[in-house]
Amino acid sequence: xxxxxxxxxxxxxxxxxxxxxxxxxKTKVPKIQPENVIYFDNWTSFRGFMTLQKLEIxxxxxxxxxxxxxxxxxxxxxxxAAVQKDCEAxxxxxxxxxxxxxxxRSQVVPRLxxxxxxxxxxxxxxxxxxSFKTAA
Amino acid sequence: MSSAKLIYDQRLRFLDGRFExxxxxxxxxxxxxxxxxxxxSCVLLDLEEKIxxxxxxxxxxxxxxxxxxxxxxxxxxxxxxxxxxxxAIEYFITEVRKVxxxxx
Numbered sequence: 545x546x547x548x549x550x551x552x553x554x555x556x557x558x559x560x561x562x563x564x565x566x567x568x569x570k571t572k573v574p575k576i577q578p579e580n581v582i583y584f585d586n587w588t589s590f591r592g593f594m595t596l597q598k599l600e601i602x603x604x605x606x607x608x609x610x611x612x613x614x615x616x617x618x619x620x621x622x623x624x625a626a627v628q629k630d631c632e633a634x635x636x637x638x639x640x641x642x643x644x645x646x647x648x649r650s651q652v653v654p655r656l657x658x659x660x661x662x663x664x665x666x667x668x669x670x671x672x673x674x675s676f677k678t679a680a
Numbered sequence: 681m682s683s684a685k686l687i688y689d690q691r692l693r694f695l696d697g698r699f700e701x702x703x704x705x706x707x708x709x710x711x712x713x714x715x716x717x718x719x720x721s722c723v724l725l726d727l728e729e730k731i732x733x734x735x736x737x738x739x740x741x742x743x744x745x746x747x748x749x750x751x752x753x754x755x756x757x758x759x760x761x762x763x764x765x766x767x768a769i770e771y772f773i774t775e776v777r778k779v780x781x782x783x784x
Binding site: 574 | 687691692697701703707765769770773776777
């Protein structure tokens with residue numbers, strides 16, 4: 545059985561990014577972002593990005609594994625254009641992948657980027673855990 | 681044979697996830713092409729418009745330079761007055777701030 549990992553949301557500023565890059569280059573100690581970490585510059589930015597609709601998409605993709613964006617649209621009862629836009633944003637951020645399936649009509653299949661069931665938001669004081677797992 | 685070793689690769693999203701900055705640096709053999717032994721690529725992506733807004737990289741004969749008319753004119757390069765990779769990264773961060781400021 546595959547172990548589930550957590551998707552971690554971290555925060556750092558633009559300045560931090562620059563300083564980190566300079567440090568890595570100077571020290572020659574590699575710093576490569578793992579696939580289960582996504583950085584935002586602050587909490588407000590993350591909150592603006594991760595709308596309830598996007599969280600719903602993650603829940604559906606995680607629990608029901610729809611075979612296409614169209615199927616996902618029907619599950620969510622939202623417009624195709626809106627769901628497509630949200631899926632693209634989630635895919636670009638690294639939450640999901642959009643796999644092109646060529647069976648008859650070309651379909652785009654939304655899948656979690658990797659096998660995770662929690663998004664852990666690493667705030668400065670205590671981690672704030674959002675779980676979107678619907679089935680036990 | 682020269683080989684490039686990835687030493688830095690990080691992405692940061694801001695303005696509600698509309699923009700993404702990615703900095704990638706490879707350690708490479710010092711050469712005429714890369715005099716300081718670093719191949720640098722700094723990009724600012726506008727994810728709403730789905731276009732790269734800024735790209736800073738370094739290679740001969742241009743040295744450190746900035747692409748400001750991506751993706752329409754990839755050959756448009758603005759030479760920048762920096763001598764080191766540190767200065768180039770700081771310059772890029774400053775330019776990113778200017779773009780964000782205009783979007784706010």
